[in-house]
Structure formats: structure tokens, C-alpha cells
Amino acid sequence: MNKLTTSRRTLLKKAGQLALAASLPLNQINASDISKIQKSKKGSVNHSVCSWTYGFLTLAELCELVKGLGINTIDLVAPKDFTILKEYQVNCSMCYTAGKISLTQGWNDPSNHTWLIKDYLEAIPLIAQAGYKNLICFSGNRNGMDNQTGLQNCVKGLRQILPVAEKYGITIQMELFNSKIDHKDYMADNSAWGVELCKQLGSANFKLLYDIYHMQISEGDIIRTIQDNHSYFGHYHTAGVPGRHEIDESQELYYPAIMQAIVATGYTGFVAQEFIPSGKTKEDKISALKKAIQICTI
Secondary structure: OOHHHOOHHHHHHHHOOOHHHHHOOHHHOOHHHHHHHHHHOOOOOEEEEEHHHHOOOOHHHHHHHHHHHOOOEEEEEOHHHHHHHHHHOOEEEEEOOOOOOOOOOOOOOHHHHHHHHHHHHHHHHHHHHHOOOEEEEOOOEOOOOOHHHHHHHHHHHHOOOHHHHHHHOOEEEEEOOOOOOOOOOEOOOOHHHHHHHHHHHOOOOEEEEEEHHHHHHHOOOHHHHHHHHHHHEEEEEEOOOOOOOOOOOOOOOOHHHHHHHHHHOOOOOEEEEOOOOOOOOHHHHHHHHHHHHHHOOO
16 A cells, blocks of 8 residues: 555554653653654654744753754754754754845845855855755745746856855755745745756755745645655755644644655655744643654654
């Protein structure tokens, strides 16, 4: 039987096997719980958590949390904080540059290319030296620009940094956002545009960061899109729709089946939790992360 035909009931049962561990505060998870988490992860994708969604913790505290959960990886950290990750022996699954970070001023506008090229050429060696592999980038907003012009501008700019990324073994990844709710006017708001950009660049060191939350809002058809275009997707983000909160049964996406689809493609990269926990207390928010990891463990 194809993995994707596994019944919803079976997947829910599997996702819920460690529900008790997911509901406990971090300091109450014992060695047996951690062993079960790690054992259940065998053959699955690697887990990560985006730093900004757990911004109520210091980066050091977040390092302690992910180590306690046995995932040891954090998304979206800048070079200035690599020393903290190294201190805790925590991996960074997606890096920022050391310079300006703008979601609205991106590669689609040639007036941004000078500072973007400088920032990326400075960041790539730093990331490689730290032993990390992925560096995020953004298309920027349209500001009246048509999609084809923006795409060609991205190609022109990114071609000036890709030889260096290839030399250092760093993958540049453009994140896809929805422009309907969260990022009005953002250009890379659909997978087809992003895939065409990948094709025109023609480099194994350029991929798309496929944000499942954003693409559900923009275009839906998540599993089919992953099946058809997975070779262009180098990283995944999660969150619940609607609201960008927990990825549990309170929202419309069924993440166990989505994880099955991702694993079926042979993907061995990272899936980073990027939902905003809705709990009122720190303990509630930490428990939400534990539960999300269990939901995405197949």
C-alpha cells in the first residue's frame, strides 16, 4: 500500500503515541521519553524550530529547549549569534545574512542588488565556516512591477552570488510567502513563479523554501505541489491555517499526511516549525512545540 494512502485514523494514532510526553514541561521529560522521541524519528525528516516564533525565550534558552527535545536545530539565526549555537552544539538549519534583513526590498529590484550582493558575499563564507548549509533570501515586493520583469531581475542579481555559494557548498533559498494575508504585494507568492526562477538559474545551490502555511493560503493543493516540484524545494516551514498558530486538529491542514508526502519524495532536509504558539503561559507554548514535533514525526 502506498504510504500516502495510510488512513487518517492510523496516522493520528501514531502521532498521538507520545502525547503524554508532548504535554509535559521540558524539565519533566525523562530519558525514556526522549528515547521514544528519538526512536520514532528514525527514517523521518529532521526537525527544527524558527527562532522568532519562540522569541519569548533567549537564544540560549531556546538552545537548551531544542537539545532537551533531541532535535538540536534552530532556523533563522544570523552570524552574530553563531557563537551561542556553537556553545550549545546546536545546528542552524537556515541562516540570515549579517547585514540588512528585508522581506519587502529584495532581489526583484535592481536598486537593491548592490547591498544584497555585498551582504550575501560576506555571509556565505561565514556560514560555511560555521558548518551550516542554507541561507535565506527574499524576492521583495512588486511595487507595480510585473512578475516577468521581477523574475528576470532576480536571475540577474542572484547569478552574481551563486558561483560563490557553489564554491562554499551553501544553498541560497528563496522563501515563498502569501500576499493575500501576511505579506501584501510580495512577488514570490506562488510555487510556479519560484520554480521558474529555479529553472532559469539552473543551479543546485538555489532552491525554494516552501512554506506550507503561506502556500495553503496562496494556492492550496499542498501535497500535489510537493509531489510535482519537490526537486526545487530545499526546506519546509509549518504553521496552522488559519491564524498561523498550532498545527494540531484545530486547523485545516493535516500535517501527518503532508509529512508522509515529503518523506515519500526522499527529502532528507529540515522541517522547521514556524507557528506562533497561542498559549498564554511559557509552559503552554513549549508544550505546543513538543506536540508539533510529534505530529510531524512519522
